[in-house]
Amino acid sequence: MSNGAIARRRVFAVLGASAIALTAACGGGGDSGDDEAGGEVTLEFSQWWEPELPDGSLRALMDRFEEENPGIRVELLSGPYASTKEQVVAGAAAGTMSDVVGLDGAWVSDFVDQGSIASLTDLMDEAGYDDSALASQVQLEGATYMIPVVNFVYPLFTNNDLLAQAGITAPPTNRTEFQAAATALSGLGDNVSGWALPLSLETPNGVQNDVMSWVWASGGSMLADGQPDLTNDDVKSAVEYVEGLWDDGAIAPGAFTMKEQDKVEEFTNGRVGMVISSLAHVNTIREANPDLDFSISAIPAEDSYTGERGIPYASWGIGVAENSEHKEEAWKLVEFLLSEDVNAELSTLANAFPGNTASVPDFVEGDELFTAAFDIYQSGYPANEFTGLPVAEELMRMFGEELQRTLDGDQSVDDALETAQSRWQEEF
Amino acid sequence: MSQLTLRPAETGDGGRDARRPGPRPGRLRRSLTPYLYLLPTVLLLVALMVLPIVMVIGYSLMDNVITTRNSESVGLDNYVEVVTDPVFHTAIRNTLYFTGVSVLAHLVLGLAFALLLNSAFVGRWAKALFRMIYVLPWLFTIAIVAVLWRLLLNPNGVVNYLLDVAGFIDGNVEWLADPDTALHAVTFINIWCGYPFFMISLLAGLQGIPKDLYEAARVDGASAVKQFWHVTIPQLKPIIISMALLDFIWTTQQFALIWMTTGGGPINVTEMLSTFTYKLAFSKYEFSMASTSAVIILVLSMVLAFFYVRHQRVRD
16 A cells, blocks of 8 residues: 555544544534434433332333323433432523423522523413412412422421430420420430431521421511511521520530431431421331331420411422423423322322322321321421522521521621521522 | 565655655645644543633623523623632632641651551561552542541541540530531541552652662761651652642642531531532522632632643653
8 A cells, every 4th residue: 555545544534533523522412302203202301309219110100101191202310319400400501401300499499580491380371281289389470480299398206215215205396395305305315415407508408497497387487578587586586496405405416517318317316306307208217217216296386376387398399491392291291290190109109298289198098107297287388488589508508607607606696697687688 | 474675765856856846735634644633632622621611711701691691791890709708718718728738748648658668677468458558548439538537527426436435535526517626627538538649659759769879878877867858858859749739739629528528617617619619600500600719710720730830841
């Protein structure tokens, strides 16, 4: 072979390699969710639910949906909660959000501002859907953007054995009883504490579930006309109460970096006598420590309070991406998950309460703890004022920082609330 | 069987014709060939490095990007806002402490263990065993390190138990949750997981020092300490400077360890430049401000990188 021919071959080889590299670099941007050639639509459904459900159960529901809706396939994109959130944020920014997305109420406001999630009100209208059976909807400016598929309530978990050792015969029902119980439990020694307060700034949802829950349980609110109102008497009373528990030594050590998971572990191991926790953790606790004897009750309210109690809750919400080319099919999937029998099945699998009021999960009738939780749920009202707020997680973090300063003795409760109020107002 | 053919030197008219100026596609191809070989790498560098960096710099000059549909240029306003933010100052102070102490401790521990492993007094098997033990922290991913130390430093954890039994502490110390100890605790964890990198590199350097230098020093009556300061350290100096600069750059960018152990708390005592930037982006959704903070970190890293590159060139 001549030198010229070798050189030509080299040039073509280099050009070919460059073309492959370019194609590889650019290939990722294509829309892989649409298989028009086969006349079939593929919906991407990103969520954190699949890892938290029994193996294969969500896929089985999707298979059922595909059977009932020929021509629609569902591809599940599953990951842990935190990575799903980052994936959804990145997808929203890049315009590559999955067609159907699992949502947390705390994210909704930001995604609506971004224009990345579609109005479900419009999709419901187009499909002629009757929304009267829905337990709740997350709305902004009159339009629904998220529908809670299942709800996890956060009641009070109490360790019956530890309470008995401390001479307490029944779970506390008001703040005075709770404080007495928490102090007595901490007095047992052997590294036992009365109550766990997770205030980690990495995942600051302890502010929502473990601090603001005291406000909501007594019918209070942290908002006024949709704006921050942290300096009102209800919030002040709750924060002063938490400070009192701290000063009494009734709170488990390590609170400033404790996460929700740590809290559950401390309760499961019998080192903490009382926690406010998700109903979803009942099975986790039972599996980790089958011998633990514990009860579920409503979060204690102020001693004089007799009204309905707000119960903190978290949702597995669902929404549709604005950039989806298959909104009609996406809505069919949402409608399927909210249908009476499927929603009941999903609630049963997740140990949560259904988003469809007509659905009745099986576990309610078969388990004493869940029956108690369902009674609490029905006797009160679901309360989570962070849902739909802008940068909700950051609001929790700001409040957490100020609360930490107060508990560390750097500032008074009044100063903490005023500072948090002004920081929150900047975000509104 | 291979055959070697020697081409005779070209002489006469044909040779002169070949050197005559004029259109020569062969020469063009030859001059282009090296660039075509470079093309895939250049394209990847542009796509994966230059383009994102330019985009982030562009974002830092906008009012807010990604979450706002119509962004507008705001000049250097974002830079002013970030630089005047007191939390940013805290993050810089914490990052400097965390990085400075980490690099120094990495160096001292790495050198001490490398000297131990290079010592003639330790047997071959003992050396292999210690080498394996000392290098272990380096093998764990940061997620494992964070979970491990969260458990160890838990108020009810093993560390408190051992210290309590030994009589060093009375009661449970909240190592990561106490504002007075949290920064020291995360710095300690970073030291623990980072020293093997120094140790391995310095061990290689120690093994490369010629033995006759030590012999000459001994003949001149130098003690072991003097040999260390006047032979070992000067011989290791290029490696020490390179490693220290690289470690400084890497440690300033440490995010995962801080995030998974303290999240920047309690309050903001472990807030670093990396966590400060992350919160701006993924908690506040202020991507322009996050880009601004990232550009500032990039500039600071480039200053360090400049010294590193200059040092490498001087070595070469």
